[in-house]
Amino acid sequence: MKKLFILLLFILPVLVLARNVLVFPNADIYYPEGYEDLAVYIGNTFESIRQEAIDLIGNDPGRINIVLLEKGTDTNGIAFPFNHKTIHIYLWPSDAALSTRMNVSNPYRQLLIHEFTHIIHLTYTTGLPAFISRVLLGTELLSPQNLSPFIEGVTVFAESTNYLSEGRLNNPLWGKELAYQNYAAGVFPELAYVLATSREDYRGGALYYNYMAAFYDYLVRRFGIDAVKNFHREISGKLLPVIGTITSAKNAFGATLDDLYNDWEKEVALRSTTYATLTEIKIIENGQIIDMAGTGDGVVFSYVRNGEASAWVGAYDRGLGEINDDGFDTRLSDFGAISIKWKDGSTYLMTSVAERGRVSREIWQQRSAVNVRLLDKGEISAFDVFNGKLVTAVYNKKEGISTIYFDKMEVLRLPWLVRDMIIMEDGSYVMLLSRNGINGAIGFFGDGEFKIILDDPYMKGRGIDVRNGLVVYTAAYEAEYMDAFAVDLSTGEICRLTEGANLEKAVLSEDYIYGYGQSRLAKGMSIYRFDYSIVPYEVKEVESDSFDPAESEYEMGDYLKKSFLHFVNPVLRTPLVEYDGKDFSLGFLFLNMSLDGEHSLTVNPSFNFGTLKPSLTVQYNGRIIGGIDLALDLNLGKTDLPLGSAAISTELFQMPINPSTRFRSSVTLQIDTSGDLSMKVPLSLGGNIFKLTLNPGFKLTAGKIGLILSLDALFVPTLETLVEIGMGFDEELYWYAGGAQVLFRIDRGWSPLLFFKEVGLGAKVLGKNLIFDGALAYLFMNIGTTIGLGDLYPKIGLSYFDGKFGFYFSIDGTP
Structure with a gap:
């Protein structure tokens, strides 16, 4: 039975991954x-x-x-x-x-x-x-x-x-x-x-x-x-x-x-010195502008701002904003988006979501900050709205084909990736396209005919705009710059709209040209505004990217054999020597990994000298079918541990509340050969700057059932402030509250080793039942390592436990 168990640990990752080679x-x-x-x-x-x-x-x-x-x-x-x-x-x-x-x-x-x-x-x-x-x-x-x-x-x-x-x-x-x-x-x-x-x-x-x-x-x-x-x-x-x-x-x-x-x-x-100051009407301090769309008399845009809390807990200030031609600036919502459109008073957003190890796209309509609805979901690369109907481009990776759907009805299939598209008033389609060798072509579909309007091999920006028969785009036609240009749909002639700019995207209003790129005045990205001008432009011809790989000889391989041999060949094997004050033990640690990296096996045999007996520990961790995570442990010769244990966990569901807030649930079940059993079903509600987690469960130990319950809350009022509070029950009631606040930045370092970032103030109080148990108050410093070891937070301050003050020092991974 034990041999079968070990064999299963080696074969399971291979059987789960039915592939070819x-x-x-x-x-x-x-x-x-x-x-x-x-x-x-x-x-x-x-x-x-x-x-x-x-x-x-x-x-x-x-x-x-x-x-x-x-x-x-x-x-x-x-x-x-x-x-x-x-x-x-x-x-x-x-x-x-x-x-x-x-x-x-x-x-x-x-x-x-x-x-x-x-x-x-x-x-x-x-x-x-x-x-x-x-x-x-x-x-x-x-x-x-x-x-x-x-x-x-x-x-x-x-x-x-x-x-x-x-x-x-x-x-x-x-x-x-x-x-x-x-x-x-x-x-x-x-x-x-x-x-x-x-x-x-x-x-x-x-x-x-x-x-x-x-x-x-x-x-x-x-x-x-x-x-x-x-x-x-x-x-x-x-x-x-x-x-x-x-x-x-x-x-x-x-x-x-x-x-x-x-x-x-x-x-x-x-x-x-060659980069002139241009008109920046909106600077996103320490932030990126992700996309922008024209409204006719201005623009709407999506952005994300960073701060110290981004490094602490992954919190970001995301949002949608609007600026009109008069310069009036409005924050529309706290929704993030990777692509946006504006039609008939509504903003439409495309977001990216991850569920059970897969990523997909969602399309939302926002009429106001509290009036939003989910329109579609899938492997969507681009979208637009026409007469209130959603138009999407769905990309098939196997075939390299994009299919355009108008209100779920197939309209067109193209051997291109559709990066952006706009439906004109007459129902014709203008698209920004890419495929091998072309980093941005412009295509047109109307009256049942598809044609390429522009397909030079220069780098293009992330999207297009259409106004008065002109398709507006940005391109790197000249070294060191990314200016706005336009191509005439009827003649194919190209015109320059800006000069000396570096714009990721550009759109037109009645009187102005808008674009966004790196700020030349501050740390962050900016929306630029230019007076409307249009000058004929001739693109310099360059040799096309005609990369066509030479054909190499190949043959079908034996997937099961190759993947099995890969998995049983350790990626790490190291001797271990331990001494417990009485006896020595000599052991080895073997770490094995599957080809996809989602399955690992750790084998730790130990040969002991003295009164201790030889032992063997085997641990398997992997993701199996349907995004289910499995962990198996086998302990031979370890009298203080159960012979075997197993744990299984998976995400149960996600429910989007709006583009930035989702309700999630998962489950974890653990059991071992001693009869102990535990189960947790965490429920969480999370947004850009907050997360609430309710974690109910139970455990069965020595024939007795005990309840497990915790409620944790994390808030980021500003990107320099963190607040955490929580309470729970595990045999007895406990509670805690804490926070961190940036005081100032040092911003000095030594490149081969360390960089000193911010200094802040932290505090935490703890209690059991309704009784105060202790507290910490400390200064912390964020020290970033320059050799890939992440951030370290040394803390120094005072502690108060058991009615006594004491000195507090620690080095942690969070503030």
Whole structure:
């Protein structure tokens, strides 16, 4: 029975993932049923870009695994060097805001070269670190490259080498030009701040990704690619963190990275002088503008603001706003949206939601802040409203086909991804489209005929507007800028609307041109307004992105065999030595992972000396069919633990209240061989800046049933303030209340290690039954690590327990 249980733990992850595999010369491509054609294309694409990526770093990692995952409308790619060099590719292409901010010409090529560069870089280990990591521990987890400052910088640089309209460095909104405009606004960050990956900053990952890629690009331009490759080679053999980075930079470049970053800042300062001050009518301080739509006499827009509470508990200030031509500014609601439209006095929103491991889109109509209704849900890439009827574009990832539906009736099928669309007064369709090689084409459908109006390969913005027969869009026709242009639907002639701007999207009113982009006056993004002007413009012709991967030989592989061998091959194996004051024990820890990363197995045999007996602990954790999470434990020779235990949990349902607030419920059931049983059914109501959780349940221990009940509330009155209160019952009543408040920011650091962020005041009181039990009052500091270890919060203050005051000190992960 015990052997069968252990065998089941190894086989279950394989049986759950019914997949197929193609064996290419340098990669195994795992894919779900129905995606063979896409798997072949991805395999050919990988073989075509493989050597190019290797040449940028100087390390050949050998064969890899590429796993295609169908996660609904989730767009992503993830590299797992330690999981036997495995890459995950989520199959939904970049759309909405990501279509512009990722700057994608060929989505799978960009994902592959980005993630494969991670594999190349993070497996580049030599010397003593290679012996310790690979020989002694059997893992890639301890590569010195994991502490490199360029983990994402080198990959964004690599993805930007393909084509002029691909890669974040080639993006005039979020590439090098982000640094230029930030400098003009006086918010250019120091290196330590960039490396601290500040979630409280509106630029978020763009600091660690885009800024470091721009700095990396500077090093390549100044010293050459061979010097940068020498930096990677130097750091590959350095055992000590921080010191290894410092000495590697000096050996490769003759200076520290701090000094070189300061040199780059001087270049940025010079380039920033070319960015003139424009009319910014609305600045979202420390925030992003996500989308904008015209109302005829102004614009509505969606935005999200960051603050310290964003790093503490993931709270953001989201909302919809409106500005008219007279400059009157109104906040419409606290609803976030990835796309918005305005029709007949209503604002329509598209939001993204995650349920049971899948992501989908919801379309909402907002007449007022309290009058909203859900219109549709699904794998929707774009939408509009015509005569009160919803029009949607649904993308089929298997076929690469978009289907346009008018009030649920099929209208048109296109071999394109529809990024945006507008239905004109006569019922014809204007669409912003993308597919491999075209980062934004403009299509027209009317009178039963579809045609492409504009298909140059330059990067385009995230959406379009239509007025008086002109289709308004933004494009990177000129280096370092993203201006507004218009194409005439009848003649195809192109006109310029703005000059010297960097706009993600532009729309027209009767008298003005509106657009949004990085602020040149403050930290955040702004809505710009320009006087209406239109000048004929001729687009400079460039060579098209005609990437067509060469066909490689491949064959069908044995999925069950390959996935089983992958899972039984540990990603970590390490010896463990323990001493309890009397006896020694020698043990081993083996960690195994499935190809998709959703199943793990930990095996811990222990061979004891003295009076202790040998023992074996086996733990399995995985997500099985339908988003159900399963945990199984087996304990042999552990007299203080039950022989076996099992836990199962799943999300029961979600109920949206409005676009920003949802009611959720889940269930967790635990049982073990001693007869103990427990069950919890948490119910939560959460929004942008609050969360309420009721957690009822029961437990059966030694034949006795006990009730479990807790109620917890979290509020963020401002993005600098956190309040938590709660109470519960578990054998006895308990309660607590606490909070944190920012006092001031330090904003100083040392790039190889730490960055000191905010200082704040925190407090907490606790009690049991109706009796006061104790209290804490303390100052805290947020210290961001620059080597990928996250934020640390050292706390120092006073405690009061048992009627006595005491000194309080701790280091936590939250304030």
